[in-house]
Amino acid sequence: MVSRVIPVEDFDLVIFGGTGDLARRKILPGLFRRFCSGQMPPAARIIGAARSDLTDDAYRRDIKLALEEFVAKDSRPAAAVKGFLEQLHYVRIDATGTEGWSALRKLTRKDEATVQAFYFSVAPSLFGPLAERLHTHKIAGANARIVVEKPFGRDLESARILNATLRDHFDESQIYRIDHYLGKETVQNLMAVRFGNMLFEPLWNAQYVDHVQITVAETVGVGGRGAYYDKSGAMRDMVQNHLMQLLCLIAMEPPAHFDPDSVRDEKLKVIRALDPPKRDDIVRGQYESPKKGEDYLDEVENRSSITESFIAMKLMISNWRWAGVPFYLRTGKRLKARASEISIVFKETPHSIFDEDSGRHRNILSIRLQPNEGITLGVTIKEPGPGGMRLVDVPLDMTFADALGPETDDVPDAYERLIMDVIRGNQTLFMRGDEVEAAWAWTDPIIKEWTRRGERPKPYDIETTGPEDAAVLMHREGRRWLDIKA
Ligand code: BG6
Numbered sequence: 196m197v198s199r200v201i202p203v204e205d206f207d208l209v210i211f212g213g214t215g216d217l218a219r220r221k222i223l224p225g226l227f228r229r230f231c232s233g234q235m236p237p238a239a240r241i242i243g244a245a246r247s248d249l250t251d252d253a254y255r256r257d258i259k260l261a262l263e264e265f266v267a268k269d270s271r272p273a274a275a276v277k278g279f280l281e282q283l284h285y286v287r288i289d290a291t292g293t294e295g296w297s298a299l300r301k302l303t304r305k306d307e308a309t310v311q312a313f314y315f316s317v318a319p320s321l322f323g324p325l326a327e328r329l330h331t332h333k334i335a336g337a338n339a340r341i342v343v344e345k346p347f348g349r350d351l352e353s354a355r356i357l358n359a360t361l362r363d364h365f366d367e368s369q370i371y372r373i374d375h376y377l378g379k380e381t382v383q384n385l386m387a388v389r390f391g392n393m394l395f396e397p398l399w400n401a402q403y404v405d406h407v408q409i410t411v412a413e414t415v416g417v418g419g420r421g422a423y424y425d426k427s428g429a430m431r432d433m434v435q436n437h438l439m440q441l442l443c444l445i446a447m448e449p450p451a452h453f454d455p456d457s458v459r460d461e462k463l464k465v466i467r468a469l470d471p472p473k474r475d476d477i478v479r480g481q482y483e484s485p486k487k488g489e490d491y492l493d494e495v496e497n498r499s500s501i502t503e504s505f506i507a508m509k510l511m512i513s514n515w516r517w518a519g520v521p522f523y524l525r526t527g528k529r530l531k532a533r534a535s536e537i538s539i540v541f542k543e544t545p546h547s548i549f550d551e552d553s554g555r556h557r558n559i560l561s562i563r564l565q566p567n568e569g570i571t572l573g574v575t576i577k578e579p580g581p582g583g584m585r586l587v588d589v590p591l592d593m594t595f596a597d598a599l600g601p602e603t604d605d606v607p608d609a610y611e612r613l614i615m616d617v618i619r620g621n622q623t624l625f626m627r628g629d630e631v632e633a634a635w636a637w638t639d640p641i642i643k644e645w646t647r648r649g650e651r652p653k654p655y656d657i658e659t660t661g662p663e664d665a666a667v668l669m670h671r672e673g674r675r676w677l678d679i680k681a
Pocket of ligand 1: 375432433
């Protein structure tokens with residue numbers, strides 16, 4: 196397989212929060228990899244903008260350190276690092292004042308041929324002031340795009356206010372709301388598998404699917420993000436956005452075209468068709484550990500916290516395609532392995548012609564997001580050899596690294612891909628404002644009810660699969676979670 200790198204148009208990318216953690220850990224290492232692949236035009240400018248008083252050279256030195264920390268040594272030849280750093284600039288800026296804006300105006304190009312992208316890698320409270328200043332200082336031209344990160348609001352009302360603030364200054368077609376899960380290679384493959392093959396789509400409905408499982412399991416705890424996380428919990432941090440987006444891609448109708456609005460219209464319909472979950476269809480958990488410092492309550496430094504670090508839930512979608520098919524979602528921190536997987540569990544055959552002791556068999560299509568990206572389809576075959584007709588399930592394994600060779604090591608990570616899509620002007624993998632609001636409209640009553648009840652989440656030991664009640668959620672309906680395996 197030969198990968199094709201298509202250089203993007205010339206661009207100026209301004210990163211507000213250019214010295215921050217996300218810029219150093221993800222955005223700039225990602226851009227560096229695109230530079231190395233030849234995708235970044237030589238005249239493109241990356242402009243870090245932040246409060247610190249730095250010269251261009253000091254900024255370049257800092258980003259060099261970031262590359263050393265976040266890019267593997269053999270992927271950063273010295274000449275490439277030098278070339279990349281030469282494309283970096285820095286402006287000291289006051290997001291809510293006047294300092295730095297005229298310097299930024301001078302540094303950014305406004306000609307038709309240059310794409311302008313403004314990455315708001317800052318607290319949402321600064322989105323408004325930044326958007327406004329980009330216009331009052333006549334920096335943003337007709338070709339401008341803004342990129343915003345989650346948390347995109349913490350409820351419906353705050354999301355609406357944020358959307359309105361951004362739309363006061365930019366058209367929806369210029370706003371790129373990042374959900375980095377949509378940039379993952381396998382997530383896009385999910386669409387290719389569903390809509391590029393005849394094989395799956397006819398079976399993709401309530402007649403053939405027994406249930407769907409979506410698991411995003413992490414081994415990390417909340418670490419240094421305790422203050423943020425304790426105010427969010429797994430519902431706001433993961434379910435409302437990442438898991439919801441995965442669910443949409445599984446459940447949506449085939450869009451008429453693979454273009455931003457066709458895809459996003461279909462996703463929106465799924466969110467709007469979600470039933471409010473019943474109280475006992477949700478299990479909230481919080482990790483605990485006998486070791487001091489490893490416990491959730493220690494990590495967030497709040498011994499009375501009732502925030503969940505784990506959630507398992509059963510969702511139902513009220514439409515013709517999915518009526519009666521449960522979607523089980525599960526995500527949590529400090530679980531036994533890091534594994535994100537979507538599994539479509541098909542129904543058993545309507546009648547078995549084999550002996551009863553040949554067991555129960557069903558096909559499972561598993562789409563693995565990380566690690567070891569790939570897709571496996573479990574099929575039932577005869578166990579080889581003598582001894583009569585014994586059935587066994589074997590995986591048809593489409594691990595991408597095996598099937599497509601070493602070039603899969605080189606696939607862009609989510610941020611790289613998404614930033615390049617911003618430059619190309621392709622919004623397909625970004626959330627539209629109405630999608631975000633619909634997701635909050637569904638999430639809000641659930642969180643409000645928890646707050647009203649004030650219940651403690653169920654404790655679970657670290658390095659397990661979460662609280663026992665999550666298993667019960669499945670067992671009571673004669674189902675079980677697939678194992679969480681790294
Ligand atoms: C982020 C959440 O959006 O996604 C984090 O805020 C979480 O809490 C992270 O750890 C998971 O992303 P990934 O790509 O490592 O699965």
